[in-house]
Amino acid sequence: MSITTMDKWAELRTAYQVATLGTVSAAADRLGFHRATVNRHIDVLEAELGGRIFIRHARGYTLTELGEDVLRVAQKTHEMTNDLAGRIAGSKAAVTGEIKLTILAPFAKLLMGAIANFRVNNPKCQVQIDASENLARLEYGEAHIALRAGARPEHPDYVVASFGDIGFNLYAHEKYISQNGLPKDTSELHNHQFIAPPPNDSRLPFAQWIRDNIPLDRVALSSRNVEVNIAAIGAGIGLGFLPDHEAEASQGFHPVLPSNPDWTVPFWLVTHVDLHRTEKVQAMLKSIKDRQNPS
Incomplete structure (x- = not known):
């Protein structure tokens, strides 16, 4: 994207409205422009970028791949401009719009208390959660806040x-214990059934321990999906690793082995510097902090 494109604030705003509303007419009404002005802004921006932002068709405008990148930039600009306007006006009006968080699905419940508090204080702001394993690119506005694990x-x-840190341990459900008992120590593991991720899945902190201690022929069920494994452990199919918070929040799970610091994963709250100080992001971060450190 050309450096001089960043001087095209009006054109970016116009492109954002066309992309959001889908037609030139709707964008012109929203902006108070003539249709010709909207078309001219799009032409100027496309000439500056050297490519098409939109594909024109009978029902309106569809973004190209280049247009998707432009929209992300325009959306961030739109949010920052609205936030600045609110600050200049000195308004304490309710936070509105949408705030998007990204987190692995098994850990989403760690944020639910904070989200509930956020919604009480900001009922006009809708929370969207992306539970995909793909890392959202915050620099492209794909999420406002990310909860990430690892380094x-x-x-x-x-x-x-x-x-904070999230601990894991090897757990058994009462359904399994009632039929098979528990191993006294690691020397008895070969007598039990296990739920485990695939052997080549090295993302998890206990992956090496599983490879070293659990024979492949004792794995009753294997899935890369953490939620599937949790359901299988809860059904009593075998022993398996769970996040400690998951086991504590559910009924019937019992730790099999002593806690191990090697099975602990650090988690990080991540925002982009451009949106970190916006009202909605600060409001959500405050809710998360208050939930972690209740007064």
């Missing part, structure tokens, strides 16, 4: 804060 993110434009 501390090092992107130079990310604002990173510790969320």
Whole structure:
């Protein structure tokens, strides 16, 4: 994207409205422009970028791949401009619009209390959660806040804060225990059935321990999907690893082995520097912090 494109604020705003509303007429009404002005703004922006932003068809406008990138930039600009306008006006009006969080599905419940508090204080702001395993690109506006596991993110434009450590352990459900009992120690593991991720899945902190201690022929069920494995452990199919918070929040799970610091994963709250200070992001971060450290 050309550096001089960043001077095209009016054109970016117009493109954002066309992309959001789908037609030139709707964008013109929203902006108070003539249709010709909207078309001219699009032409100027496409000439600046050297490619098409939209594909024109009978029902309206559809974004090209280049247009998707432009929309992300325009959306961030739109949010920051609205936030600045509110601050200049000194308004304490309710936060509105949408705030998007990205997190792995098994850990979403860690944020639900904070989201509930956020919604009480900001009922006009809709929360959207992306539970995909794909890392959202915050620099493209794909999410406002990300909860990430593992090594501390090092992107130079990310604002990173510790969320805390999440521990795992080997658990058995009472359904399994009633039929098979529990191993006294690791020497008896070969007598039991297990739920485990695929052997080549190295993302998890206990993956190496599984490879070293659990024979493949004792794995009753294997899935890369953590939620599937949790359901299988809860059904009593075998022993398996769970996040400690998941076991504590559910009934019937019992730890099999002593806690192991090697099975602990650090989690991070991540925002992009451009949106970190916006009202909605600060409001959600405050809700998360208050939930972690209740007064």
